Amino acid sequence: MSTIDDLTARIRYVLVRTSHPGNIGSAARAIRTMGFERLELVTPARFPDREASALAAGADNVLANAGVHNDLIGSLAGSSLALGLSARRRGVNLPEISPREAAQQALAAAARGEQVALVFGNERTGLENEELARCHAMVRIPSVDDFSSLNLSQAVQVMAYELRVAMLGDAPAPTPPVHGEPPADAARMEQFYVHLAQTLDEIEFHKGREPTTIMLRLRKLFQRAQPDERELRVLHGILADAQRMAGLAKSK
Ligand code: SAH
Numbered sequence: 001m002s003t004i005d006d007l008t009a010r011i012r013y014v015l016v017r018t019s020h021p022g023n024i025g026s027a028a029r030a031i032r033t034m035g036f037e038r039l040e041l042v043t044p045a046r047f048p049d050r051e052a053s054a055l056a057a058g059a060d061n062v063l064a065n066a067g068v069h070n071d072l073i074g075s076l077a078g079s080s081l082a083l084g085l086s087a088r089r090r091g092v093n094l095p096e097i098s099p100r101e102a103a104q105q106a107l108a109a110a111a112r113g114e115q116v117a118l119v120f121g122n123e124r125t126g127l128e129n130e131e132l133a134r135c136h137a138m139v140r141i142p143s144v145d146d147f148s149s150l151n152l153s154q155a156v157q158v159m160a161y162e163l164r165v166a167m168l169g170d171a172p173a174p175t176p177p178v179h180g181e182p183p184a185d186a187a188r189m190e191q192f193y194v195h196l197a198q199t200l201d202e203i204e205f206h207k208g209r210e211p212t213t214i215m216l217r218l219r220k221l222f223q224r225a226q227p228d229e230r231e232l233r234v235l236h237g238i239l240a241d242a243q244r245m246a247g248l249a250k251s252k
Contacts, residue, residue: 002110013118015044018045020051022052023055024039026152034161042072082135083102084137085127085139085140087148091129097137123152141159183226195236202246
C-alpha cells in the first residue's frame, strides 16, 4: 500500500516556457498547499527570480528543488503518464478528460508505482501541438467557452486540488452539528408550527388572508435554520409572550 507521501512524490508539475516568474512562484505555492513538492521547469524566461520567490510565499523548497530543463522530454524523464492541460480544444488526436478524471488516472498510475507528469503551457500560447503530442490525454478545466483561459498558477491550483481531494478519498468526513446539539426532530418541529400558527391567528397577523402560503414559507425558513431543542424553547417562549400580550390587549 502506498502512503499519501509516496503518491505525492510520484506526481510532478511541469511548467513549459513560462514567461512570468511570478507565475512560477504562485504555482509553487499552489502545489505546496496541496501537499506536492515536485516542480519541473522547461526553458523558463526568468528563473531563479525575485518575483518567483516573493509569490512562492514560503514554498521556498519547491523552488529550490525545481528542475530546469532544455526541453519537455527532459522534464518527463522517468514518468509513464503525462497529462497536458489546455484551455483550448486543439487539433490533436488526444482523449479529452476533466481534471477529476485526470486526478483518478494519475492516482491509479501512482498507486501502481508509476510516475506522473501534469504539463502546463505558456501563458500566452499554451501548449504547442508538438508538446501535447507527448501527452497521453488532454485535460480541460471546464471554463466558459468565451473566456476559457485561467491564469497559469490557478490552473495548477485546480489540478492540485483535484488530486488532493482524490487522495483523501471520496468519503466526506462526518461533520459535527455546528452548534453542538442536533436539530430538533420532526415531531418537535410540528409542535412548533402549530404554536406558530395559533399565535399568528391570535395576534391577527393574517388580516383575513389565507394562512396557507405564509405558513409554507415560514416552514421553509425554519427548515433551513434547523433549530435545536434549546432554540425551539426560546421560540416557544416568544410565541407564548406574544399570545399573552394579545390576550391582554383583547381584554382591555
Ligand atoms: N491561450 C492559452 C492559455 C494559456 S494559460 C491557451 O489557449 O492554451 C496557461 C496554461 O494554463 C495553459 O497552457 C494550460 O496549461 C493552463 N490552463 C489555463 N486555462 C485552462 C483550462 N481552462 N483548462 C486547462 N488548462 C488551462
